[in-house]
Amino acid sequence: xxxxxxxxxxxxxxxxxxxxxxxxxxxxxxxxxxxxxxxxxxxxxxxxxxxxxxxxxxxxxxxxxxxxxxxxxxxxxxxxxxxxxxxxxxxxxxxxxxxxxxxxxxxxxxxxxxxxxxxxxxxxxxxxxxxxxxxxxxxxxxxxxxxxxxxxxxxxxxxxxxxxxxxxxxxxxxxxxxxxxxxxxxxxxxxxxxxxxxxxxxxxxxxxxxxxxxxxxxxxxxxxxxxxxxxxxxxxxxxxxxxxxxxxxxxxxxxxxxxxxxxxxxxxxxxxxxxxxxxxxxxxxxxxxxxxxxxxxxxxxxxxxxxxxxxxxxxxxxxxxxxxxxxxxxxxxxxxxxxxxxxxxxxxxxxxxxxxxxxx
Amino acid sequence: xxxxxxxxxxxxxxxxxxxxxxxxxxxxxxxxxxxxxxxxxxxxxxxxxxxxxxxxxxxxxxxxxxxxxxxxxxxxxxxxxxxxxxxxxxxxxxxxxxxxxxxxxxxxxxxxxxxxxxxxxxxxxxxxxxxxxxxxxxxxxxxxxxxxxxxxxxxxxxxxxxxxxxxxxxxxxxxxxxxxxxxxxxxxxxxxxxxxxxxxxxxxxxxxxxxxxxxxxxxxxxxxxxxxxxxxxxxxxxxxxxxxxxxxxxxxxxxxxxxxxxxxxxxxxxxxxxxxxxxxxx
Numbered sequence: 001x002x003x004x005x006x007x008x009x010x011x012x013x014x015x016x017x018x019x020x021x022x023x024x025x026x027x028x029x030x031x032x033x034x035x036x037x038x039x040x041x042x043x044x045x046x047x048x049x050x051x052x053x054x055x056x057x058x059x060x061x062x063x064x065x066x067x068x069x070x071x072x073x074x075x076x077x078x079x080x081x082x083x084x085x086x087x088x089x090x091x092x093x094x095x096x097x098x099x100x101x102x103x104x105x106x107x108x109x110x111x112x113x114x115x116x117x118x119x120x121x122x123x124x125x126x127x128x129x130x131x132x133x134x135x136x137x138x139x140x141x142x143x144x145x146x147x148x149x150x151x152x153x154x155x156x157x158x159x160x161x162x163x164x165x166x167x168x169x170x171x172x173x174x175x176x177x178x179x180x181x182x183x184x185x186x187x188x189x190x191x192x193x194x195x196x197x198x199x200x201x202x203x204x205x206x207x208x209x210x211x212x213x214x215x216x217x218x219x220x221x222x223x224x225x226x227x228x229x230x231x232x233x234x235x236x237x238x239x240x241x242x243x244x245x246x247x248x249x250x251x252x253x254x255x256x257x258x259x260x261x262x263x264x265x266x267x268x269x270x271x272x273x274x275x276x277x278x279x280x281x282x283x284x285x286x287x288x289x290x291x292x293x294x295x296x297x298x299x300x301x302x303x304x305x306x307x308x309x310x311x312x313x314x315x316x317x318x319x320x321x322x323x324x325x326x327x328x329x330x331x332x333x334x335x336x337x338x339x340x341x342x343x344x345x346x347x348x349x350x351x352x353x354x355x356x357x358x359x360x
Numbered sequence: 361x362x363x364x365x366x367x368x369x370x371x372x373x374x375x376x377x378x379x380x381x382x383x384x385x386x387x388x389x390x391x392x393x394x395x396x397x398x399x400x401x402x403x404x405x406x407x408x409x410x411x412x413x414x415x416x417x418x419x420x421x422x423x424x425x426x427x428x429x430x431x432x433x434x435x436x437x438x439x440x441x442x443x444x445x446x447x448x449x450x451x452x453x454x455x456x457x458x459x460x461x462x463x464x465x466x467x468x469x470x471x472x473x474x475x476x477x478x479x480x481x482x483x484x485x486x487x488x489x490x491x492x493x494x495x496x497x498x499x500x501x502x503x504x505x506x507x508x509x510x511x512x513x514x515x516x517x518x519x520x521x522x523x524x525x526x527x528x529x530x531x532x533x534x535x536x537x538x539x540x541x542x543x544x545x546x547x548x549x550x551x552x553x554x555x556x557x558x559x560x561x562x563x564x565x566x567x568x569x570x571x572x573x574x575x576x577x578x579x580x581x582x583x584x585x586x587x588x589x590x591x592x593x594x595x596x597x598x599x600x601x602x603x604x605x606x607x608x609x610x611x612x613x614x615x616x617x618x619x620x621x622x623x624x625x626x627x628x629x630x631x632x633x634x635x636x637x638x639x640x641x642x
Contacts, residue, residue, distance in 0.1 A: 074545050075544045081541075081542070081545040083538055083542060087539050087541065088556055100556070101546035101547055101548075104547055156547055196403040278436055
């Protein structure tokens, strides 16, 4: 089922949580709403579910398969919602939790006892917790609770599955495992799904499409590849992955980054050169092209990549990620003066991408 | 074995007070309990049965005593359900929703705890009494509230007002609204959500509140005394009946009726312990 949001705004008192959001979620797609806390992503998800009401505007509308649902309450929308802290019914067994959505159906639509039993067992198999039916939520681990919450939401055969920070409260290892599992589950069920996350890695790994949000507005919508490799705004570039920021200024028609005097923050005509840590090459000599001088400060070799921390001439920390092979070839020494060459970079001036020339 | 209980199980040095201190504290605590709780109870029972079992039986089956028992049970049977409905509704609204004036309402709910019961009774006399605000109108329409059963019921409801709400508000606030939202998202109606999710989550707290409310409703003296008028066989509840008999130097009968009240209290206490145990282990 496709979902279309038109001109959705939400204010809490003086606070604009969402500012005129327009977006379409394709049928069968797994979309991530990605943004820092306070960006409005959870509010947007709750508005789709009907748990929160959008501000009444002339053109505001929510469409499920081109049918407006703006005025139907949450219990009529048939959405599967997985809450951040699972919200399992603490006084019910796992079986009863999953069966709940079936048992509260109107009498004429309610499945028979046997059908409910079969359905719950099928869902327990799907989430790989067949022998937990008799347990209470308090007897389950975080990861197990998460999967039961998902099974409970799926029991009503929702047209859309909404997940609020689905892996937020889990430890790193369980997270990674559940992430892969959720992707696999989505590939078998193909139900339109939207999940909220503040973890860019999670969004990049799991989602078909990513909606990057900031301050109640959408910064960019695109595939993981698009948002990572072609960030539309400076915010997206900074939010998705580590990035080094070099400060410079605009002079006549070019952005200049080779100043020796440190720049004052908040100055007019400033420009920023953004380079990802893996897009910097370390050389011992300046070479022919543009290069930034820096001093090696610390080298971290534990892990799949080598992380080199350097200090530039303005005393700012720069991170460079190298493969172990590259690191072994360069033979870096601590406190040695080296030159950094950006292979790929983006320049932003004022609030926009800078398309003019720049000097490093 | 007794000594072993007194020895602290905490093995950290410096945290174990000497055995003699432990014993002294225990003796003081038990002594207090005996003097102020157990001894009075024993005396009530001893006095009640001092003239033999048959006289005790005659005292509690006497016409006025039976009428007092009936009235006490009637008052509790009205006051407890009324406060149950009110308490549930108030704590639901206060714990699950945010609105202006919320803390004012919580303060108002506490009012009957803060006001002396005698004053509570007087409020009703001033409102419904013959010379009160509504008195003349009530007299015209031949409705009697003060010195009659309605007054007693009203005063009891007022005094026992906070018990259930006070028990439920913290419990429901702590549980939040996540489970209710989950129930709604699964298609449940408002009533289904309340009956299948909210109510089971608070049932032991609710039971506890009902028991406390009931105990107070049956034992209330001050407020009821002011509005009752002490009409024998008509407006005397058990506590009032005890006072009347005592003032007439009819000690055996007074203690016999008191033993009945003490019996009701003991039953309540046992129920309360069961509910407390269930809350912890259920």
